[in-house]
Amino acid sequence: xxxxxxxxxxxxxxxxxxxxxxxxxxxxxxxxxxxxxxxxxxxxxxxxxxxxxxxxxxxxxxxxxxxxxxxxxxxxxxxxxxxxxxxxxxxxxxxxxxxxxxxxxxxxxxxxxxxxxxxxxxxxxxxxxxxxxxxxxxxxxxxxxxxxxxxxxxxxxxxxxxxxxxxxxxxxxxxxxxxxxxxxxxxxx
Numbered sequence: 711x712x713x714x715x716x717x718x719x720x721x722x723x724x725x726x727x728x729x730x731x732x733x734x735x736x737x738x739x740x741x742x743x744x745x746x747x748x749x750x751x752x753x754x755x756x757x758x759x760x761x762x763x764x765x766x767x768x769x770x771x772x773x774x775x776x777x778x779x780x781x782x783x784x785x786x787x788x789x790x791x792x793x794x795x796x797x798x799x800x801x802x803x804x805x806x807x808x809x810x811x812x813x814x815x816x817x818x819x820x821x822x823x824x825x826x827x828x829x830x831x832x833x834x835x836x837x838x839x840x841x842x843x844x845x846x847x848x849x850x851x852x853x854x855x856x857x858x859x860x861x862x863x864x865x866x867x868x869x870x871x872x873x874x875x876x877x878x879x880x881x882x883x884x885x886x887x888x889x890x891x892x893x894x895x896x897x898x899x
Contacts, residue, residue, distance in 0.1 A: 722853050725794045729786055729801070730808040733775055737812055740768045745816075749823050758879060761820060768816055772809040779805040803857035810864035817871035826878055833870045840866045 744764035751760040779786055783798040790797070797804075821827065841863045850856045 722794065722797055723856060725790045726797060726800070726804040726857070729790065730804050732789075733772065733805070733808050733812060736768070736771045736775065737816075739771070740764075740816060744768055745819065745823075748820055761875075761879070765813075765816065765820070769809070769813055772805075772812060776802065776805040776809050797853075800853055800857055803854070803861055807857065807860040807864045810861070810868035814864065814868040814871040817868075817875050821871075821875055821878065826874075829874055833867055836870055837863050837866045 744767055748757075748760045748764045751757040779801040783801040784795075786801055787794055787798055818830070841859060844859050844862050848855050848858060850859050
């Protein structure tokens with residue numbers, strides 16, 4: 711027996727992971743269309759507009775995929791095969807966890823492009839604390855619990871990254887690059 715339940719649960723997780731990987735198409739689109747627009751923007755209002763617009767478009771595209779997994783889960787299962795029909799009620803959790811994780815990654819790349827990588831280590835204890843609490847409360851013996859574990863952990867990471875970005879944008883320090891070898895903008899603020 712596995713920590714994550716039976717071999718059937720493990721097989722379902724593998725299939726769910728293959729579906730989540732399909733969302734990489736959206737990630738590639740963002741990398742080609744949205745991220746360069748953010749990177750080319752100067753400081754101030756132009757940068758803020760590009761960041762907000764890029765993130766809303768990216769999260770909106772992921773949200774459409776999430777909505778389709780809620781409204782039409784059977785079409786997604788067709789891609790996997792009829793043996794995974796039992797996954798239908800849980801597909802939204804797969805897509806939601808993926809949305810949170812991909813959003814967090816896009817947010818991190820946005821900040822890293824401007825040299826803002828301080829305070830990133832805080833995400834590790836935050837995610838671990840929530841995941842340990844989740845394990846203590848719910849365990850991970852069945853598919854729903856394992857997917858819930860994934861949703862909770864990825865949500866914390868998503869929230870943390872967007873909290874950092876929002877704080878930097880609010881302080882007005884996001885658009886300024888740190889001096890090479892000197893203190894970062896985050897250290898000065």
